[in-house]
Amino acid sequence: xxxxxxxxxxxxxxxxxxxxxxxxxxxxxxxxxxxxxxxxxxxxxxxxxxxxxxxxxxxxxxxxxxxxxxxxxxxxxxxxxxxxxxxxxxxxxxxxxxxxxxxxxxxxxxxxxxxxxxxxxxxxxxxxxxxxxxxxxxxxxxxxxxxxxxxxxxxxxxxxxxxxxxxxxxxxxxxxxxxxxxxxxxxxxxxxxxxxxxxxxxxxxxxxxxxxxxxxxxxxxxxxxxxxxxxxxxxxxxxxxxxxxxxxxxxxxxxxxxxxxxxxxxxxxxxxxxxxxxxxxxxxxxxxxxxxxxxxxxxxxxxxxxxx
Amino acid sequence: xxxxxxxxxxxxxxxxxxxxxxxxxxxxxxxxxxxxxxxxxxxxxxxxxxxxxxxxxxxxxxxxxxxxxxxxxxxxxxxxxxxxxxxxxxxxxxxxxxxxxxxxxxxxxxxxxxxxxxxxxxxxxxxxxxxxxxxxxxxxxxxxxxxxxxxxxxxxxxxxxxxxxxxxxxxxxxxxxxxxxxxxxxxxxxxxxxxxxxxxxxxxxxxxxxxxxxxxxxxxxxxxxxxxxxxxxxxxxxxxxxxxxxxxxxxxxxxxxxxxxxxx
Numbered sequence: 001x002x003x004x005x006x007x008x009x010x011x012x013x014x015x016x017x018x019x020x021x022x023x024x025x026x027x028x029x030x031x032x033x034x035x036x037x038x039x040x041x042x043x044x045x046x047x048x049x050x051x052x053x054x055x056x057x058x059x060x061x062x063x064x065x066x067x068x069x070x071x072x073x074x075x076x077x078x079x080x081x082x083x084x085x086x087x088x089x090x091x092x093x094x095x096x097x098x099x100x101x102x103x104x105x106x107x108x109x110x111x112x113x114x115x116x117x118x119x120x121x122x123x124x125x126x127x128x129x130x131x132x133x134x135x136x137x138x139x140x141x142x143x144x145x146x147x148x149x150x151x152x153x154x155x156x157x158x159x160x161x162x163x164x165x166x167x168x169x170x171x172x173x174x175x176x177x178x179x180x181x182x183x184x185x186x187x188x189x190x191x192x193x194x195x196x197x198x199x200x201x202x203x204x205x206x207x208x209x210x211x212x213x214x215x216x217x218x219x220x221x222x223x224x225x226x227x228x229x230x231x232x233x234x235x236x237x238x239x240x241x242x243x244x245x246x247x248x249x250x251x252x253x254x255x256x257x258x259x260x261x262x263x264x265x266x267x268x269x270x271x272x273x274x275x276x277x278x279x280x281x282x283x284x285x286x287x288x289x290x291x292x293x294x295x296x297x298x299x300x301x302x303x304x305x306x307x308x
Numbered sequence: 309x310x311x312x313x314x315x316x317x318x319x320x321x322x323x324x325x326x327x328x329x330x331x332x333x334x335x336x337x338x339x340x341x342x343x344x345x346x347x348x349x350x351x352x353x354x355x356x357x358x359x360x361x362x363x364x365x366x367x368x369x370x371x372x373x374x375x376x377x378x379x380x381x382x383x384x385x386x387x388x389x390x391x392x393x394x395x396x397x398x399x400x401x402x403x404x405x406x407x408x409x410x411x412x413x414x415x416x417x418x419x420x421x422x423x424x425x426x427x428x429x430x431x432x433x434x435x436x437x438x439x440x441x442x443x444x445x446x447x448x449x450x451x452x453x454x455x456x457x458x459x460x461x462x463x464x465x466x467x468x469x470x471x472x473x474x475x476x477x478x479x480x481x482x483x484x485x486x487x488x489x490x491x492x493x494x495x496x497x498x499x500x501x502x503x504x505x506x507x508x509x510x511x512x513x514x515x516x517x518x519x520x521x522x523x524x525x526x527x528x529x530x531x532x533x534x535x536x537x538x539x540x541x542x543x544x545x546x547x548x549x550x551x552x553x554x555x556x557x558x559x560x561x562x563x564x565x566x567x568x569x570x571x572x
Contacts (some may be wrong), residue, residue: 157421160405164413167402174361174400175469176387176417 004139029088034195059195388418
């Protein structure tokens with residue numbers, strides 16, 4: 001049920017990839033930054049909720065850096081993301097102090113739920129899902145809160161300006177929108193969410209690891225695409241919800257292929273191929289269309305001939 | 309209203325692709341002037357509009373709109389004073405946003421954008437009325453994505469957006485060039501109507517000499533980054549295409565070269 005926690009990251013990736021039209025690689029670093037900040041703070045005895053909030057702020061700062069590199073220094077978006085990602089690797093190591101920090105037996109955001117009587121209900125214990133319930137409950141709360149806030153935000157004047165900037169920057173500037181600021185704002189929100197997701201994941205799995213961000217942009221993209229393909233993209237609200245279901249579906253697919261016996265080491269290769277195939281789908285379709293048309297046409301001709 | 313003094317613009321200076329687009333150009337527009345701009349290929353018409361809008365910053369000279377010097381002000385800030393329609397119908401609107409959302413963005417041009425809701429119900433009513441003036445049936449498709457509209461519809465919508473908040477200066481950059489002749493006529497008539505009703509100060513670049521003569525109260529012809537001819541009021545009313553070509557030849561010592569202008 002990690003899917004719900006990854007859904008938070010997927011929403012972050014969606015903001016840059018679909019709304020702003022930028023593939024933001026700083027995500028790879030900021031998810032670990034979120035995990036590292038939360039882990040370090042909890043390890044040193046801070047309140048886990050405060051620690052998670054600080055992780056959110058840390059991710060926002062990372063987004064700000066990428067945004068400044070891209071808009072003020074005019075470095076291409078992809079490269080700006082890569083620069084932030086690389087820089088964050090060192091920073092994350094500094095925050096963690098070592099490559100892996102364990103949170104076993106520490107109080108996390110899930111502790112309250114773990115101790116609640118609802119979760120320890122004999123029914124759940126017997127069904128053997130009691131240990132997963134805290135993450136599910138908190139995951140649902142977080143996801144619903146984020147979807148609601150973003151649905152409101154992207155309907156406001158500022159939110160509309162961000163959407164216009166991603167859609168058509170020339171038009172946005174002609175309507176008096178400071179496109180640079182909107183890109184920075186979008187990156188801040190996106191990376192904040194990604195770091196929040198990292199913080200939640202680290203606490204759920206009881207450790208933060210310097211490697212945990214690797215491939216996360218691809219996982220995010222895979223979830224975005226799965227969500228769009230399987231769960232539609234009608235209204236903005238249904239799009240946001242489709243991201244959540246996309247992230248969960250992705251996790252289910254991974255669990256499934258692992259169960260079917262795929263070595264865990266091949267996971268990233270599997271994800272990369274899936275995303276490449278999904279991104280190539282429109283191209284394949286345009287190749288296939290004339291082919292299927294001529295085949296259909298041929299069949300119709302043959303039928304007509306036979307009938308005449 | 310608009311005062312341009314001695315502006316220069318050179319693209320790619322110091323390279324083999326160096327191109328002087330504007331060369332010491334000076335132009336004054338009075339409040340309510342409707343000026344048509346015509347010129348050959350690469351004469352600097354579009355560059356002039358882009359320099360006024362702040363897409364390019366000029367190398368030298370100054371630009372003042374309604375008493376405010378804007379020479380160094382960025383594009384998005386100048387937008388508060390300007391309404392713009394572009395040659396490419398795709399440029400003026402956001403394709404993945406609804407018709408009403410596009411209008412709402414334009415309605416807030418020059419205002420501080422806040423966390424207030426992006427569109428109010430009152431506005432919707434206003435947009436409905438304004439859209440029905442276009443006579444394109446768009447008033448019943450408020451929430452449709454703009455990407456679903458035809459080029460002509462998008463251009464008419466962009467025009468409405470450009471004039472929704474009365475601009476101090478309206479900049480039209482060959483905004484009918486990409487449309488089929490019938491739609492172009494319709495959009496031009498709408499343009500003229502909006503300009504007359506709003507008494508808008510306007511610069512309209514066109515490649516069509518007949519349109520340049522028919523519309524507006526003043527015509528300027530550009531050549532190699534400067535203004536070659538400036539014909540206003542009564543002199544303009546008597547002007548014919550042949551006249552214009554002859555006077556261009558006398559002034560520049562060359563034949564008029566604009567593929568599209570000669571073909572249309």
